[in-house]
Amino acid sequence: MSSVITTVEGLAALLAAQKSAFTAEGAVDAAERRRRIQQVIDLLVAWHKPLAAAMDEDFGHRPQGFSLMNDVLGSLASLKHARDHLEDWMQPQERQPFAPYDQLGAKARVLYQPKGSVGIIGTWNAPLFTLLSPLAYVLAAGNRAILKPSEIAPRTAEVLAAACAEHLDPLLVGVAVGGVEMAEGMTRQPFDHLVFTGSTAVGKAVMRNAADNLVPVTLELGGKSPTIVSRSADLATAAFRIAAAKAANGGQLCVNPDLIYVPREQLEAFLAELKGAYASLFPQVQGNPDVVAVVNARHLARVEGLVEDAIAAGVRVESLPEASAADPQDRRRPLRVVVDPPADRRIQQEEIFGPAMVLLPYDAIDAVLADINARPRPLALYWFGTDEAEQQRVLEHTLSGGVTINDAMMHAAMQDAPFGGIGASGMGHYHGREGFLEFSHARTVFEAGSYDPRREWGLLPPYGEHFLAAMEAQVTP
C-alpha cells in the first residue's frame, strides 16, 4: 500500500487497513513507540534541507534558518520530549476501590491505551509543525496516524510525502495530499481521533462532520491574542519583545500579538519605541532576506483589506519602516500599526494573521479586562509589567488558551506543558503529559475479590425488610 494517498477512497482504504493492523497488534510497548518516534526524527534529520527549501519556495520567501527553527527544531523538540517521557506517562495507575470492596480483595487501576488511528489536518503557516508536533504525542500514546498537509504549501506537502514514503510504513503513518475536498473528506472518516489546526470557521465545520461518527476532536484554532502593556512595564523592553514576536513568520502565527493595549498617556512613547525596535530588526523590508513574505496574493489582499477598511474610517495607520513603492512580485511588507480603530472596524474583529497590529489606548486596566472578556476567548494572552497585583488580577479575570508574561508566544514553545485553546480558540491539547493523555483512552479496570458479600448482607433481590432502612441509614451529609 502506498503511503501517499491522493483520493478520498484511498484514504478510507488506508484508514481501514490501519484499523485492522491496530486491532491485530494489541498492546504497543514503550520500545515500539520509541522506535516509531525515532523514525520520524530520522526523517527530519535526513530531509531537513529539502523541507526548509520547500517552505522558502511555498512562502515566496521564508529564511531557511527560520524554517529550521520554527518547523524542524520545533517538531524535533516535541518528538524528543515524547520519546524520552512516554514510558513514564504510559504506566498504569493504581486507584482506590470503594468501601467495602477495598477491604474484600478488590483492586482497581487505570490503563492508558491508544485510541487507534488519528487524522491530523495541518495548516500552511507552520506546515511541518502543525503536523509533526501533534504526531509526536499521537505516536507516544501508541496510535497510528494519517497526515493531511495544507495545499497552500504544496511544495512542502510534496517533499513531506516523499520523506514519509521513504521512512515510514503507511500502516503506521500515511500522508493524504490534496485540497479542501481531501481535507473535508478526512473529517467524514471514522477516525478514532481528529486533530485540526486552522481557522475557527473551518473548525466548526470539522466538528460538525466529526460528530456524525462521534470522532473526538482536538481543535487548534486562532484568535486575537490580546497583549497588555501595564503602566508598570518597561516600555522599551515591551515594545522590542512585541515587535520581535509580531515579526515572527511575517505575523502569520496563531499566537502573534494582534491587539496591543497601551496606557493612553504612553501611546506615543510606545509607538516610538516600537518603531525603533522594528527598525533595529528590519532596516528595510522589501528584498530583506530576514523577512517572511505573506504566503500568497489572496492572504496579502486579505491583510491589506483589513488595513484599508480602517483607513477608510479615517483611522491613523503607521508603517514600520516607512512604506516604499511595493514590488508586486515581492510579498514582504512593512508592519502596519493601526491606532485606535473604532470597535466596528474589521481589524478589531477578525484575526489579522499577517503584518499588521492594532494599538488600543486605555485608561483603567478593568476596561481592558472588560474588552477582552467581551470578545471570543483568545488562544494566547500577554501581559507586560512588574505590578504583581495587576498581573494576578489579569490572570484571574480573563481566560485564554495560554499566557506569556513579559514576552509573547513563549508558552507555545513549552514541551513540558499543554498547548491549546479554549472557546473560539479551540479545545484539547498537545505537548506534555496532557498531550499524551489527549490521544490515550483512560480505561478503568476494576478487579473483584473472590469473596462477594452482597447476598449475605441482603443487598441483592429479593430485597428483605431491612434493605430500604439500610440504604436510608447511609444517606448522610
Ligand code: NDP
Ligand atoms: P483554514 O481553516 O482555512 O485551513 C486549515 C486546514 O483546513 C487546511 O489544511 C485546509 O486545507 C483545511 N480545510 C479547508 N477547508 C476545510 C473543510 N471544509 N473541512 C476540513 N478541512 C478544511 O486555516 P488557514 O490555513 O488559513 O490557517 C490559518 C488559521 O489557523 C488561523 O486562524 C490560525 O490562527 C490558525 N492556526 C492555529 C494554530 C494553533 O495551534 N492553534 C497554529 C497555526 C494556525 P487546504 O489548506 O489544503 O485547503
